[in-house]
Amino acid sequence: MSNDHYLKRDHLKKFGEITDFQEELGSKFFEYYNSVMDEGALTRREKALIALAVAHAQQCPYCIDAYTQACLKEGADEEQMMEAVHVAAAMKAGITLVFSVQMMEDVKKKTM
16 A cells, blocks of 8 residues: 555645746735735734634644644644634534524424
């Protein structure tokens, strides 16, 4: 069996190369991304924690890696990082469960 994996850690380091095949759009993405992640109403630390939570909710290993490092760089500690992940988990659970209302309404219409 091959040691090749679909997801490769070194791909994250090559993310900047997305402009190779489409310079204009890749550059626009990075301009937008960098503007969003700059200090604003939210600090860079807060934005890194949000990104870490989203990375977990979306299950992106590249983003989890990148934003774990970003959180540490911006001064977030382990407890804050795990709490952010728990917020994402609670949101994902709630989002899943709120759709059960549709199912319950259908069941009640058909059985009651």
